[in-house]
Amino acid sequence: xxxxxxxxxxxxxxxxxxxxxxxxxxxxxxxxxxxxxxxxxxxxxxxxxxxxxxxxxxxxxxxxxxxxxxxxxxxxxxxxxxxxxxxxxxxxxxxxxxxxxxxxxxxxxxxxxxxxxxxxxxxxxxxxxxxxxxxxxxxxxxxxxxxxxxxxxxxxxxxxxxxxxxxxxxxxxxxxxxxxxxxxxxxxxxxxxxxxxxxxxxxxxxxxxxxxxxxxxxxxxxxxxxxxxxxxxxxxxxxxxxxxxxxxxxxxxxxxxxxxxxxxxxxxxxxxxxxxxxxxxxxxxxxxxxxxxxxxxxxxxxxxxxxxxxxxxxxxxxxxxxxxxxxxxxxxxxxxxxxxxxxxxxxxxxxxxxxxxxxxxxxxxxxxxxxxxxxxxxxxxxxxxxxxxxxxxxxxxxxxxxxxxxxxxxxxx
Amino acid sequence: xxxxxxxxxxxxxxxxxxxxxxxxxxxxxxxxxxxxxxxxxxxxxxxxxxxxxxxxxxxxxxxxxxxxxxxxxxxxxxxxxxxxxxxxxxxxxx
Ligand SMILES: Cc1cc2nc3c(=O)[nH]c(=O)nc-3n(C[C@H](O)[C@H](O)[C@H](O)COP(=O)(O)OP(=O)(O)OC[C@H]3O[C@@H](n4cnc5c(N)ncnc54)[C@H](O)[C@@H]3O)c2cc1C
Ligand SMILES: [Zn+2]
Numbered sequence: 236x237x238x239x240x241x242x243x244x245x246x247x248x249x250x251x252x253x254x255x256x257x258x259x260x261x262x263x264x265x266x267x268x269x270x271x272x273x274x275x276x277x278x279x280x281x282x283x284x285x286x287x288x289x290x291x292x293x294x295x296x297x298x299x300x301x302x303x304x305x306x307x308x309x310x311x312x313x314x315x316x317x318x319x320x321x322x323x324x325x326x327x328x329x330x331x332x333x334x335x336x337x338x339x340x341x342x343x344x345x346x347x348x349x350x351x352x353x354x355x356x357x358x359x360x361x362x363x364x365x366x367x368x369x370x371x372x373x374x375x376x377x378x379x380x381x382x383x384x385x386x387x388x389x390x391x392x393x394x395x396x397x398x399x400x401x402x403x404x405x406x407x408x409x410x411x412x413x414x415x416x417x418x419x420x421x422x423x424x425x426x427x428x429x430x431x432x433x434x435x436x437x438x439x440x441x442x443x444x445x446x447x448x449x450x451x452x453x454x455x456x457x458x459x460x461x462x463x464x465x466x467x468x469x470x471x472x473x474x475x476x477x478x479x480x481x482x483x484x485x486x487x488x489x490x491x492x493x494x495x496x497x498x499x500x501x502x503x504x505x506x507x508x509x510x511x512x513x514x515x516x517x518x519x520x521x522x523x524x525x526x527x528x529x530x531x532x533x534x535x536x537x538x539x540x541x542x543x544x545x546x547x548x549x550x551x552x553x554x555x556x557x558x559x560x561x562x563x564x565x566x567x568x569x570x571x572x573x574x575x576x577x578x579x580x581x582x583x584x585x586x587x588x589x590x591x592x593x594x595x596x597x598x599x600x601x602x603x604x605x606x607x608x609x610x611x612x613x614x615x616x617x618x619x620x621x622x623x624x625x626x627x628x629x630x631x632x633x634x635x636x637x638x639x640x641x642x643x644x645x646x647x648x
Numbered sequence: 649x650x651x652x653x654x655x656x657x658x659x660x661x662x663x664x665x666x667x668x669x670x671x672x673x674x675x676x677x678x679x680x681x682x683x684x685x686x687x688x689x690x691x692x693x694x695x696x697x698x699x700x701x702x703x704x705x706x707x708x709x710x711x712x713x714x715x716x717x718x719x720x721x722x723x724x725x726x727x728x729x730x731x732x733x734x735x736x737x738x739x740x741x742x
Pocket of ligand 1: 270273276301302306439469569572598
């Protein structure tokens with residue numbers, strides 16, 4: 236190691252080996268075109284190459300890699316959802332996360348710090364008990380806990396009765412985790428590029444060319460790129476890109492805001508979520524307190540951050556953790572989330588024979604990056620909807636088989 | 649924070665209001681005559697205009713009445729407020 240460091244220090248070019256192979260000239264056609272270079276698009280490309288030997292793949296990204304919601308999310312990973320379909324799906328993702336740093340050879344700082352969802356009302360207690368039972372039945376660690384346990388699990392919490400919404404109990408998910416989100420995008424990008432995938436940044440898809448129920452090419456600012464198959468994984472622009480392919484998606488764009496404090500000493504171990512107070516908080520390895528809540532109340536195609544968001548957020552955070560009153564905010568931002576009516580994603584086949592959709596990830600899609608990538612790749616490679624993705628099919632809206640994940644996803648993400 | 653003009657109470661802060669979704673979507677008069685696809689369209693599909701958007705708001709912490717607003721979904725500029733049942737005063741968009 237010291238020798239490597241010395242050699243590195245004496246070199247005249249830095250970094251001595253670029254993280255990603257140099258971007259290649261775009262070919263005129265690819266077997267698979269992936270629209271969107273966020274975590275999901277990059278993971279799809281990686282698993283296409285790795286699991287299915289499909290290497291003639293381009294990921295087309297209008298900005299820079301992972302600069303969309305992958306860069307903006309608050310990195311919470313969990314599987315304690317409400318619907319059996321959701322729990323089974325996110326559980327598979329957690330299994331992939333555990334090994335992912337090794338698989339991608341990059342430190343994702345995946346950290347299972349525990350996840351607490353607070354209940355302040357009888358109705359919330361009922362939902363927590365329900366979730367705990369569904370979770371346990373499907374093999375996800377999840378416990379309903381009372382105030383005594385809560386005082387041990389998170390001694391920093393203000394358990395006083397003399398606040399506006401006293402805490403009554405909580406849902407405890409010991410395996411709830413966080414990860415370094417940028418590294419997820421970079422790790423998948425490098426692993427995909429090393430297997431021959433072309434990654435084309437600053438390339439925007441502006442149109443999708445169809446012929447007889449099939450997609451034959453995408454129009455971009457670099458010209459037309461032909462494709463044997465195409466998949467969209469564009470989060471906030473899902474509706475617009477879907478429309479280019481003639482699809483109508485039951486999705487609406489809502490901004491989701493978040494912020495971090497200046498770094499402070501370690502004060503908080505678990506992730507703490509309060510649905511009733513519309514806030515969540517955890518402390519990053521850098522010491523920053525990462526905080527967020529529910530989406531803005533009305534649709535917007537924009538990423539402005541507002542004062543009213545921070546006013547209500549800090550008010551509620553201070554009710555939970557009064558000692559943070561002196562902490563200063565450092566950064567705030569927003570991302571446009573692609574919200575569905577049932578707070579569940581839309582994945583898989585579409586009415587177009589060779590066009591696939593990975594959308595409706597709303598405020599909860601970061602944790603699903605590995606499993607969505609793996610299963611969407613399988614769907615594209617085989618042309619069939621994998622069983623685990625069947626409940627998330629676009630047709631569920633026409634068939635009125637909605638998933639009803641709102642109770643577990645509207646604030647906790 | 650938006651400054652929203654309630655047709656009855658005048659300009660008020662956004663926090664007094666609640667957003668009520670896209671405006672001018674008429675409930676089908678004969679639901680039985682619709683196919684599942686048409687009914688799902690009515691329930692779940694929205695125009696998602698990027699730009700001028702006509703939408704419903706309710707003055708929940710004021711007069712509690714519903715009305716329509718024409719707003720730009722990129723810039724948040726509000727072009728007009730108008731009462732339920734009135735014709736949209738601004739043309740264009742979707
Ligand atoms: C503030 C915030 C907090 C969140 N917190 C969490 C959380 O704690 N846990 C969790 O699981 N999820 C969370 N999410 C949700 C999560 O961020 C997203 O669901 C997830 O990152 C989606 O990944 P993606 O790869 O599909 O999208 P993105 O990372 O947005 O990637 C889509 C890419 O497509 C590109 N693109 C768009 N249109 C085009 C086009 N026409 N041509 C070419 N490229 C295009 C974009 O530039 C973008 O890079 C949060 C989101 C936000 C905004
Ligand atoms: Zn009023």
